[in-house]
Amino acid sequence: MKKSLIVANWKLNGNKKTIKELIYNIKKNISPTKNCEIVIAPPVIYLDYVKKLIDNTKITLAAQNVDENLTGAFTGEISVDMLKDIGVKYVIIGHSERKKYHLENKKSISQKFFLIKSANLIPILCIGETKEEHSQGKTQEICKKQIDYIIKNQGISVFENTVIAYEPIWAIGTGYYPNKYEINNISTFIRKYFKKKNKKISDSIIIQYGGSINEKNIKEIFSSSNLNGALVGNASLNGNIFCNIINKISNIKES
Numbered sequence: 080m081k082k083s084l085i086v087a088n089w090k091l092n093g094n095k096k097t098i099k100e101l102i103y104n105i106k107k108n109i110s111p112t113k114n115c116e117i118v119i120a121p122p123v124i125y126l127d128y129v130k131k132l133i134d135n136t137k138i139t140l141a142a143q144n145v146d147e148n149l150t151g152a153f154t155g156e157i158s159v160d161m162l163k164d165i166g167v168k169y170v171i172i173g174h175s176e177r178k179k180y181h182l183e184n185k186k187s188i189s190q191k192f193f194l195i196k197s198a199n200l201i202p203i204l205c206i207g208e209t210k211e212e213h214s215q216g217k218t219q220e221i222c223k224k225q226i227d228y229i230i231k232n233q234g235i236s237v238f239e240n241t242v243i244a245y246e247p248i249w250a251i252g253t254g255y256y257p258n259k260y261e262i263n264n265i266s267t268f269i270r271k272y273f274k275k276k277n278k279k280i281s282d283s284i285i286i287q288y289g290g291s292i293n294e295k296n297i298k299e300i301f302s303s304s305n306l307n308g309a310l311v312g313n314a315s316l317n318g319n320i321f322c323n324i325i326n327k328i329s330n331i332k333e334s
């Protein structure tokens with residue numbers, strides 16, 4: 080059985096004191112999770128600090144972003160090689176907040192995807208539709224377009240051993256989320272879409288859901304058999320709640 084990949088996306092939150100407490104709490108409260116991999120994505124300035132706190136545990140590290148250049152005069156940016164150098168394993172790209180506030184577009188996301196793979200790191204590619212597109216029934220069409228752009232530019236094989244996070248934009252930080260049928264439909268659609276192109280690659284992809292996950296709705300959301308992970312924002316900032324989510328996913332996958 081494929082492991083569930085549970086990522087805590089802390090966004091622009093935390094300081095040394097709160098991070099130390101949070102990691103302590105997570106280490107104390109997660110029951111042995113052989114079927115889950117837990118990943119922390121702190122603000123970039125704390126990556127190295129978190130790395131030291133999770134040493135000798137099975138918790139791994141993700142970056143929330145990376146630059147589309149490898150080196151040079153790009154003030155304020157961080158490269159894949161730098162992330163690799165300090166022990167990052169995953170890199171989140173294409174998050175809707177980066178598209179909205181930092182004007183990221185499909186071209187830069189595709190380039191980042193390529194650099195992450197070239198550095199042997201694992202991209203977590205966020206895809207998803209707006210509220211309007213959702214109400215027009217365009218979820219599959221939009222997700223397909225976002226995947227196709229990368230396939231068109233780099234070929235299908237670049238998706239081997241990657242992570243796709245289905246994150247409806249209207250569900251992020253809003254308290255709203257798709258019902259279990261919708262989540263099941265889109266995760267099945269994504270899996271089948273890759274399977275039609277290449278079964279081996281399809282089998283190697285982890286499909287996550289993200290958007291307003293909490294300890295109450297996680298059971299309903301995870302009833303889709305095609306999901307193997309969760310991208311958790313706000314609820315990952317509370318150690319007890321985050322651990323409850325992890326433990327519930329772990330139990331669902333075991334049952």
Ligand code: PGA
Binds near residue numbers: 252253290311
């Ligand atoms: P949220 O964020 O859980 O706070 O909705 C999820 C995300 O943006 O990854």
